[in-house]
Amino acid sequence: xxxxxxxxxxxxxxxxxxxxxxxxxxxxxxxxxxxxxxxxxxxxxxxxxxxxxxxxxxxxxxxxxxxxxxxxxxxxxxxxxxxxxxxxxxxxxxxxxxxxxxxxxxxxxxxxxxxxxxxxxxxxxxxxxxxxxxxxxxxxxxxxxxxxxxxxxxxxxxxxxxxxxxxxxxxxxxxxxxxxxxxxxxxxxxxxxxxxxxxxxxxxxxxxxxxxxxxxxxxxxxxxxxxxxxxxxxxxxxxxxxxxxxxxxxxxxxxxxxxxxxxxxxxxxxxxxxxxxxxxxxxxxxxxxxxxxxxxxxxxxxxxxxxxxxxxxxxxxxxxxxxxxxxxxxxxxxxxxxxxxxxxxxxxxxxxxxxxxxxxxxxxxxxxxxxxxxxxxxxxxxxxxxxxxxxxxxxxxxxxxxxxxxxxxxxxxxxxxxxxxxxxxxxxxxxxxxxxxxxxxxxxxxxxxxxxxxxxxxxxxxxxxxxxxxxxxxxxxxxxxxxxxxxxxxxxxxxxxxxxxxxxxxxxxxxxxxxxxxxxxxxxxxxxxxxxxxxxxxxxxxxxxxxxxxxxxxxxxxxxxxxxxxxxxxxxxxxxxxxxxxxxxxxxxxxxxx
Amino acid sequence: xxxxxxxxxxxxxxxxxxxxxxxxxxxxxxxxxxxxxxxxxxxxxxxxxxxxxxxxxxxxxxxxxxxxxxxxxxxxxxxxxxxxxxxxxxxxxxxxxxxxxxxxxxxxxxxxxxxxxxxxxxxxxxxxxxxxxxxxxxxxxxxxxxxxxxxxxxxxxxxxxxxxxxxxxxxxxxxxxxxxxxxxxxxxxxxxx
Numbered sequence: 001x002x003x004x005x006x007x008x009x010x011x012x013x014x015x016x017x018x019x020x021x022x023x024x025x026x027x028x029x030x031x032x033x034x035x036x037x038x039x040x041x042x043x044x045x046x047x048x049x050x051x052x053x054x055x056x057x058x059x060x061x062x063x064x065x066x067x068x069x070x071x072x073x074x075x076x077x078x079x080x081x082x083x084x085x086x087x088x089x090x091x092x093x094x095x096x097x098x099x100x101x102x103x104x105x106x107x108x109x110x111x112x113x114x115x116x117x118x119x120x121x122x123x124x125x126x127x128x129x130x131x132x133x134x135x136x137x138x139x140x141x142x143x144x145x146x147x148x149x150x151x152x153x154x155x156x157x158x159x160x161x162x163x164x165x166x167x168x169x170x171x172x173x174x175x176x177x178x179x180x181x182x183x184x185x186x187x188x189x190x191x192x193x194x195x196x197x198x199x200x201x202x203x204x205x206x207x208x209x210x211x212x213x214x215x216x217x218x219x220x221x222x223x224x225x226x227x228x229x230x231x232x233x234x235x236x237x238x239x240x241x242x243x244x245x246x247x248x249x250x251x252x253x254x255x256x257x258x259x260x261x262x263x264x265x266x267x268x269x270x271x272x273x274x275x276x277x278x279x280x281x282x283x284x285x286x287x288x289x290x291x292x293x294x295x296x297x298x299x300x301x302x303x304x305x306x307x308x309x310x311x312x313x314x315x316x317x318x319x320x321x322x323x324x325x326x327x328x329x330x331x332x333x334x335x336x337x338x339x340x341x342x343x344x345x346x347x348x349x350x351x352x353x354x355x356x357x358x359x360x361x362x363x364x365x366x367x368x369x370x371x372x373x374x375x376x377x378x379x380x381x382x383x384x385x386x387x388x389x390x391x392x393x394x395x396x397x398x399x400x401x402x403x404x405x406x407x408x409x410x411x412x413x414x415x416x417x418x419x420x421x422x423x424x425x426x427x428x429x430x431x432x433x434x435x436x437x438x439x440x441x442x443x444x445x446x447x448x449x450x451x452x453x454x455x456x457x458x459x460x461x462x463x464x465x466x467x468x469x470x471x472x473x474x475x476x477x478x479x480x481x482x483x484x485x486x487x488x489x490x491x492x493x494x495x496x497x498x499x500x501x502x503x504x505x506x507x508x509x510x511x512x513x514x515x516x517x518x519x520x521x522x523x524x525x526x527x528x529x530x531x532x533x534x535x536x537x538x539x540x541x542x543x544x545x546x547x548x549x550x551x552x553x554x555x556x557x558x559x560x561x562x563x564x565x566x567x568x569x570x571x572x573x574x575x576x577x578x579x580x581x582x583x584x585x586x587x588x589x590x591x592x593x594x
Numbered sequence: 595x596x597x598x599x600x601x602x603x604x605x606x607x608x609x610x611x612x613x614x615x616x617x618x619x620x621x622x623x624x625x626x627x628x629x630x631x632x633x634x635x636x637x638x639x640x641x642x643x644x645x646x647x648x649x650x651x652x653x654x655x656x657x658x659x660x661x662x663x664x665x666x667x668x669x670x671x672x673x674x675x676x677x678x679x680x681x682x683x684x685x686x687x688x689x690x691x692x693x694x695x696x697x698x699x700x701x702x703x704x705x706x707x708x709x710x711x712x713x714x715x716x717x718x719x720x721x722x723x724x725x726x727x728x729x730x731x732x733x734x735x736x737x738x739x740x741x742x743x744x745x746x747x748x749x750x751x752x753x754x755x756x757x758x759x760x761x762x763x764x765x766x767x768x769x770x771x772x773x774x775x776x777x778x779x780x781x782x783x784x785x786x787x
Contacts, residue, residue, distance in 0.1 A: 002623070004616075004619060004620060004623060004629070004631075030634075108634040109634075132630075132657075160634055161632060161634075161657060161658070162657075164632065164633060164634055165630055165631060165632035165633075165657040166616070166619060166630065166631040166632075167629070167630045167631075167654075167657070168623060168628065168629070237657070239655075240655040240656045240657060241655070241656050241658070243655045244655040244656045309658055309660070309661075310656050310658055310659075310660035310661075310663070311660045311661040311662070314660065326660055326663065328660065328661060328662065329661060329662030329680070329683065331661075331662065331680045332680065333677065333678075333679075333680045334676050334677070334679055334680065334715065334716075334719050335706050336673055336674075336676045336677040336706070337673065337697060337699065337700055337706045337707060337708050338643075338697070338699060338706075339606065339642055339643040339673075339677075339697040339699070340642060340697075340699060341607070341642035342642075342698055376699070376702055377702050537701075540698075540701045540702065541702075543698055544698065545697075545698045547698070547701075548696065548701075549701050
């Protein structure tokens with residue numbers, strides 16, 4: 001059956017088809033939809049793990065138990081999971097194990113654009129790079145067979161472009177029946193203490209050599225011999241661009257890119273006059289192929305930054321002295337007012353950052369929707385490094401004594417449970433003067449509303465115990481804690497000011513549900529009294545899409561504002577900052593009294 | 595159709611750009627063509643500018659349309675037509691909804707402002723956009739959500755695909771109760787110019 005599937009969906013269907021029974025992940029754009037799609041398929045177990053390291057550890061367990069296993073994450077998640085992965089290649093697998101690394105060249109929704117193909121090589125994992133949804137679907141099954149045959153975890157690496165593009169896939173209607181192999185005690189294989197790890201490292205090199213031999217004849221590598229003046233070696237989505245731009249060239253399209261098929265590459269290079277390497281981000285293929293003594297070019301034309309697009313690649317090919325089938329137009333884009341993403345109307349983060357702005361503070365941020373508060377007009381997030389970094393950053397600033405203002409960390413509930421608890425432990429243990437605000441909207445919002453250990457639901461839709469954030473904070477030794485509704489801005493402001501006076505760490509749990517998940521919230525929209533509005537613009541500076549300026553000017557000559565009733569949720573943050581009290585709820589009906 | 599057709603659909607997060615591009619891609623595959631659809635979501639869903647690339651033909655490689663290579667630009671909002679106009683060329687068609695959605699940043703930015711007339715702005719730079727009063731038609735039909743179907747109707751006029759395939763695909767995607775209304779909206783969109 002032909003189906004239009006995104007790369008993420010294709011991975012899920014491919015895994016199901018290949019007999020994967022167990023999948024785990026922590027949500028992260030662009031990988032989130034893999035587990036969401038997999039969880040809807042019959043006869044499987046799928047879960048959200050608290051973070052990527054735990055996901056890989058659980059996945060290793062599932063593989064040890066003999067189940068075919070899928071663990072998915074975004075590129076930066078692999079950093080978190082690196083510790084178990086680097087040793088997992090030594091132990092190897094029982095049930096086949098696929099690690100999905102969804103990379104994000106161009107940083108569409110990420111803090112960096114690291115190229116995780118290097119991770120596969122670093123850890124010693126075979127690496128597969130699909131170029132469309134059909135390949136994503138096929139490579140999962142192939143990867144699992146490779147994994148079981150060579151006793152290695154296998155990485156399937158792709159990018160946002162593949163994850164979020166839909167292309168046609170031939171989908172099998174039945175899943176393969178793979179029996180659970182069962183856990184067998186094997187101390188020399190699974191206990192990586194020096195006496196057993198030393199021989200397993202040696203064995204890893206042997207297993208990789210076996211995969212390399214297989215890579216030479218793997219059906220994942222395709223050669224298209226056409227005009228032999230130019231031979232292009234490429235992998236992943238960039239193949240699609242270069243194949244279209246140079247329709248007559250010869251191609252070696254690699255699907256299995258670690259370990260590289262040396263003989264195949266030498267043979268191909270020997271048959272063409274010139275070798276060009278086309279790859280996104282790092283010169284992963286190019287450096288290794290150059291090390292084989294093969295003359296080739298690539299990065300000097302394509303560069304190492306961002307996503308390759310057809311027009312960027314066309315420019316690069318022209319620079320390389322080639323004639324691509326498409327000449328990029330020189331027309332620059334017309335100037336158009338930017339439309340950056342904003343916090344939703346009614347989002348409680350707007351209240352929190354408005355209060356923080358009023359009290360004045362240096363605010364160390366984390367990964368989540370609230371990072372948007374770094375943008376104008378709020379500009380109240382002053383760092384963003386990685387998941388869980390906020391608390392550590394704040395402690396460092398406070399301890400180094402480099403801030404004249406109160407030091408605050410802001411971290412979402414899902415991020416706190418992912419990797420914030422150890423940061424809080426650090427703040428308590430070393431008695432840092434920081435205020436930690438846990439922005440608890442009871443969902444993983446940024447990635448589209450996924451459950452986590454604090455929401456009371458699992459990925460499969462069953463009920464789960466709801467971890468209590470206050471209990472966690474108190475148990476690591478937090479003595480000063482407020483649990484409040486940030487929409488009550490006066491209470492929040494008082495709590496902030498009080499927390500700044502405390503010697504040692506304080507926590508404010510700001511509880512208010514996300515406006516979008518699990519259900520959209522909407523109350524009575526507010527209105528502006530044009531008689532009272534003086535056009536001061538304080539409400540515009542909370543950055544709410546529902547507040548608009550009008551043509552009407554105030555006595556001060558400033559444009560008065562109005563509120564879009566469709567967008568307004570009645571959260572009252574704008575009313576809180578309005579000095580002339582011009583923003584109110586409408587008086588619905590005159591009530592007649594007896 | 596022997597060559598690949600490139601349709602770029604743009605708008606603002608929440609307007610239904612992604613759904614419209616899904617429908618177009620499905621229509622193309624039902625017509626027996628290879629098709630690819632590509633967009634990036636993530637931070638873009640929070641009120642940001644959204645674009646979706648749809649390409650179809652006998653064989654499609656690249657999931658992205660190159661700058662200057664869009665055959666049709668379908669804009670769900672007028673300023674978005676301005677933002678993406680450079681993806682078109684002199685033979686392209688620009689279809690734009692006559693709707694202005696002013697971003698919050700407009701009131702704070704000191705440089706660029708929201709143009710008084712985005713359509714005139716396009717003309718000044720040598721682009722012509724056909725104005726589709728989709729939101730107005732939708733209001734006439736009694737449901738603003740129909741704007742999406744009206745715009746697809748307008749798009750369908752410029753693509754060589756049987757009307758029945760369009761209607762069947764749309765019907766499968768909308769609530770049963772609104773099928774008749776969507777059929778009408780599609781026809782109004784087709785006749786909008």
